[in-house]
Amino acid sequence: MDGRRISASPRPCSVRRVVAKKRPRGGGVDGFVNSVRKLQRREICSKRDRSFSMSDAQERFRNIRLQEEYDTHDPKGHCPTILPFLRKRSKIIEIVAAHDIVFALAQSGICAAFSRETNQRICFLNVSPDEVIRSLFYNKNNDSLITVSVYASDNFSSLKCRTTRIEYIKRGKPDAGFALFESESLKWPGFVEFDDVNGKVLTYSAQDSVYKVFDLKNYTMLYSISDKNVQEIKISPGIMLLIFTKNTSHVPLKILSIEDGTVLKSFNHLIHRNKKVDFIEQFNEKLLVKQENENLQILDVRNSELTEVSKTDFMTPSAFIFLYENQLFLTFRNRTVAVWNFRGELVTSFEDHLLWHPDCNTNNIYITSDQDLIISYCKADSDDPLSEGTAGSINVSNILTGKCLAKIRADNCSTLEDDSSCSNSNSGSSSKKRVKASRIRSTPAEALEDITALFYDEERNEIYTGNRHGLVHVWSN
Numbered sequence: 336m337d338g339r340r341i342s343a344s345p346r347p348c349s350v351r352r353v354v355a356k357k358r359p360r361g362g363g364v365d366g367f368v369n370s371v372r373k374l375q376r377r378e379i380c381s382k383r384d385r386s387f388s389m390s391d392a393q394e395r396f397r398n399i400r401l402q403e404e405y406d407t408h409d410p411k412g413h414c415p416t417i418l419p420f421l422r423k424r425s426k427i428i429e430i431v432a433a434h435d436i437v438f439a440l441a442q443s444g445i446c447a448a449f450s451r452e453t454n455q456r457i458c459f460l461n462v463s464p465d466e467v468i469r470s471l472f473y474n475k476n477n478d479s480l481i482t483v484s485v486y487a488s489d490n491f492s493s494l495k496c497r498t499t500r501i502e503y504i505k506r507g508k509p510d511a512g513f514a515l516f517e518s519e520s521l522k523w524p525g526f527v528e529f530d531d532v533n534g535k536v537l538t539y540s541a542q543d544s545v546y547k548v549f550d551l552k553n554y555t556m557l558y559s560i561s562d563k564n565v566q567e568i569k570i571s572p573g574i575m576l577l578i579f580t581k582n583t584s585h586v587p588l589k590i591l592s593i594e595d596g597t598v599l600k601s602f603n604h605l606i607h608r609n610k611k612v613d614f615i616e617q618f619n620e621k622l623l624v625k626q627e628n629e630n631l632q633i634l635d636v637r638n639s640e641l642t643e644v645s646k647t648d649f650m651t652p653s654a655f656i657f658l659y660e661n662q663l664f665l666t667f668r669n670r671t672v673a674v675w676n677f678r679g680e681l682v683t684s685f686e687d688h689l690l691w692h693p694d695c696n697t698n699n700i701y702i703t704s705d706q707d708l709i710i711s712y713c714k715a716d717s718d719d720p721l722s723e724g725t726a727g728s729i730n731v732s733n734i735l736t737g738k739c740l741a742k743i744r745a746d747n748c749s750t751l752e753d754d755s756s757c758s759n760s761n762s763g764s765s766s767k768k769r770v771k772a773s774r775i776r777s778t779p780a781e782a783l784e785d786i787t788a789l790f791y792d793e794e795r796n797e798i799y800t801g802n803r804h805g806l807v808h809v810w811s812n
Contacts, residue, residue, distance in 0.1 A: 392707075392708055392731065392733070392740050392741070393740050395796050395812075396731050396740065396741035396743075397741070397812075398812050399741075399743055399798065399810050399812055400779075400810065400812070401775065401777075401779045401782055401808055401809070401810055402809045402810065402811050403454055403775065403808070404775040404777055404782070404806060404807070404808055404809070405437065405439065405447070405449045405456065405806070405807040405808075405809075406456075406805060406806055406807075407439050407445060407447045407805045408424040408441075408804075408805045409447075409456070409459075417461070417464045417465075418444075418464065418465055418467070418487055420444075421443050421444055421445045421461070421467070423443055424804060424805045425441045425442040425443040425445075425803075425805055426441065426442050426785075426787045426801070426803035426804070426805065427440065427441055427442075427787050427788040427801025427802060427803075427805060427806075427807060428440055428698060428787060428788055428801075429470065429471055429698060429788055430698075430788045430789070430790035430799050430800075430801055430807065431471045431472075431473050431480070432790055432792045432795075432797075432799060433473045433475075433478075433480070433501055434478070434505075435450065435451040435452050435795070436448050436449065436450060436451070436501065436504060436505065437449045437451060437790075437799055437807060437809075438460070438471055438480065439788075439799075440468060440470070441805050443467075444461070444466070444467030444468050444469065444484075445459060445461060445468070446459065446461060446468045446471065446482065447459050447460070448460060448504050448509070449807065450505070451795065451797075451809070457504065457505065457507050458504065458507045458508075458509050460480075460482055460504070460509045461484075461509075462497075462509055462510040463486065465486050465488050466484050466485075466486055467484060467485050467486070467491065468483070468484045469483050469484060469485060469494070470482070470483040471483075472529045474498065474529075474551060475531070476534060476551050476552045477500070477553075478500060478501050479498045479500045479501060479512070480498070480499055480501060480504065481496055481515065481529065482496070482497050482499070483495070483496050484496075484497070492523070493520065493521050493522040493525070494521040494522075494526075494527060495521075496514065496515040496516050496527060497512050497514050497515065498512050498515055498554075499511060499512030500512070515554055516538055516549070516554075519538045519540050519547065520540045520541075520542040520543075521539075521540065522541060522542065523541065524539075524541050525538070525539050525541040525542070526538070526539050527539075529551065530551070530570050531551070532572050532659070533570065533572060533573065533593045534550065534551040534552060535548055535549065535550065535551055535557075535570075536548070536549040536550075536551055536554070537549075537568065537570065539568075544561065544562070544563045544565075545559050545560070545561045546559065546560040546561075546565070547559045547560075548560075548593070548596065557594075557595065557596070558595060558596040560577070560591075560596065562577075562579075564579045564580045564587075565577050565578070565579055566578050566579060566580055566581075567615075571617045571618060571619055571657075572619065572659060573592070573594075574590050574591065574592060574593055574599065574617065574619075575590070575591045575592075575593050576589075576590055576615075576616075576617035576622075577589040577590075577591060578615055581606065581612065583608055584605060584608060585603040585604060585606060586603065586604050586606055586612070586615065586624075587601075587603050588601070588602055588603070588604055588622075589601045590617070590636065600636060602636070604622070604634065606624070606626060607626055607629060610627050610628070610629060612624070612625075612626050612627075613625040613626060613627055614651070616655075616657075618659075618664065618677070619659075620635055620637050621633055621634070621635060621636075621677050622634040622635075622636055625649075625651055627651075628646060629646060630643040630644055630645055630646050631644040631646070631649040631679065633677055642677075642678060642679050643679070644679035648679075649666075649675075649679065650668060651668075652666035652667050652668040653667050653668055654666075654667045655667065656702065658674075658702075658706045658734070659706075660705065660706040661706055661734070661735070662676065662677065663676055663682060663734075664677075665702075665709075665734075667690070669693070670689050670690040670691075670692075670693050670714075671684075671685070671688075671689065671690070672685050672688055672690070672709065672711075674734060674735070674737070682735070683734065683737040684737055685709075685732050685737040685739070686732075686737055686738060687713075687730065687739040688709075688711060688713055688730050688732050688737075688739060689713055689714040690711055690712070690713055691711075691713055691714055691727040692712070698787060698789065699711060699712035699786055699787070699788065700712075700789065701789055701790060701791040702734075703791070703793060704793060706734065707734055707735065708731055708732065708733060708734065708740070709731075709732050709734055710729065710731050710789065710791050710798065711729070711730055711732075712727050712728075712729060712730075712786045712789055712800070713727055713728050713729070713730040714727055714728070715727050715728040715744055715745065715783075725784050725785075726744075726745040726781075726783040726784050727783055727784075727786065728742050728743060728744045728745075729742070729743040729783070729786075729789070729798060729800070729810070730743075743783070743798070743810060745779055745780035745783050746779070775808075777806065777808065782800065782802070782806075783800075784802065785802050785803045786800045786801070786802055787801055787802055787803055788800065788801035795811070796811065797809055797810065797811040798810040798811070
């Protein structure tokens, strides 16, 4: 499965991929997000005691309320020469937070930074009137924000990267950054991919069919891979999987060291003739291969031990996420989430966690760095899959047990499933109750309608959501 691919003509492994291709007509920008690497961007940490973690999670989300509202749309505040479609209100497609700053990227390509200290917009990150920002990446290695953009002056045909230190953005100086990878031609089907776990950047120049690996700390080039037969590269902690053009009966594969590009293993994986390959993924020493209407194969590349999972038990998901901390992986299919181990066994099915978006838009999903909780935008009434209410809910569930620990609903209450006092605490209040009406225009019910992006700030214990109107809402205790 591919990572984030953003068209030009662009939220676990921690990989974000941005690919250049043509901008769609109609003035907007395709904000398509594929989930495989979006949610694997979180840094891996050591786990805490499980029982404490569950009770702690319930306390953390017990009294979360709608607290603030930010607006990325400011037609009067933009430069008069800015591209017309950047002045239009559009939905939020990505939210990133770092050091008390919330960055919100709209589908139009405008990106705004807001301060949680002053609750004011600091600045727009578009430093040129013709700049269309396609993706964001927070680089914790040097405390900076990387923006990936296309430009009207270039006919939106190639990707340009820029890094700006957070301290400059706090001062309202987004133009104080500098360009990255200027030597690379990132035209379609070229891409740039950020790997937070290994601290690397992978670029692909389609012009000369060369992949290059850079250090994420200082952006120096480490090595390059030049082979026109490479069809795809997948990144895992410490290694890269090179997938070559398939033959009639097999797919040639190579495993490389991510640090220096040394070939660790070369082998061929047998496949069924004339059958589509749904996916090939690498997870440490495990290789996952699935062909259309065939069993899932889990191959241990160290000893060639093969495990098969029946195609009736494991149907091809729309996306999946590797949980490196727990040696498990999540699958997403038909709005449902499941947890599997690498013996091909179903570990967890989630209760009360029916995703709102059928296409598994992982802008609406967050996995904590301990990989113990999943926070998602869900159907408010999961007992009725056909329910088409206008407001969904933000659900917090334990990944290992599938238990729903908390739910933020339209009555502005984070409801613990086993705590009736919370669920009844606002029973007399209306879902149209306004919080801090002088600052927030939306009701909790309105803020929970058509959420298009979600991010959880683990340090501040705040959830940020964006909607189709270009509004960002802050949910906190």
